Amino acid sequence: MAKSKTANESEPVVIKKYANRRLYNTETSSYITLDLLSQMTREGREFVVVDAKTGEDITHNVLTQIIMEEEQRGKNMLPVNFLRQLIAMYGDSMQSMVPQYLEASMDAFRKNQQQFQEAMKGAFGGGPLADIAKRNLQMFEAAASAFGNGVPGMPNVPGVTPAASAPTPAAAEESKDEEISDLKAQLAALNAKIDKLT
Structure with a gap:
């Protein structure tokens, strides 16, 4: 049974460019702008x-024109030094290797970005980052309890105890030291996890 194609897997849309510089989308039978082509690119179309x-x-040529327009709007992604080096590669004996190198580098960057985003989603669902977020909330609640819930402009925080029931300074100090060492251990574990991903 043949798998139905999604929009991203379907045949490429044919865009016709006329002498008057107008772009015609043959899929929608309408004229479009470079901005719409830019949006289609971001959507993976x-x-x-x-x-x-x-x-x-x-x-x-059209994709290069889109990049030029984005750069002119102040969304500079291409550093001047990179542009100089790229221009210097034209006519160089290594010129034929540059496109493959840039494409492979960008693919690797996108894969790393995707893996990092997936790791972040997983981390906040459980694991070290979820624990860190929980501890940060506990520290916030402890700080809020030191001021009490009646401080003007500060909302009542559920689970925050009044200042009267706050731990003694010695117990609070010991608790903070334990929390800090726990956070350091969790941060080291998180760094190791990120190193594995990259």
Whole structure:
């Protein structure tokens, strides 16, 4: 049984570019802007831009134009030094290797980003980061209890005890030392986990 294709797996949308620089989306039968093409790219929608007159594939030129427009809007992602090095590679004997290197580097970056996001989702569901978040909340509640729940402008925090029932200074100090050493151990475990992911 054939698997039905999702929008991201379907055939690329054909965008025709006319001499007047207008872009025509053959899927929606409507004219579109570079901003819409940029949005389609971010959504992972595949498209091919062809010259309406010659049928030549000009996707590369249009994508480069989108990057130029994004950079001109002040969303500078490409450092000047990187641009200088890239320009210097044109005509170099290593020029043919640069596209594959950049593509592999970007793929690795995206995979690491995705793994990190998944690790963060998992960490807040349980594990070291969830424990750290819990302890931070406990520390906040302890600090709030030192001021009492009646401080103007400070909402009553559920589970916070009044200042009268706060632990003695010696017990509080010992408790804080234990919490700090626990947090250090958990942070070390988290760093080890992140190192494994990257």
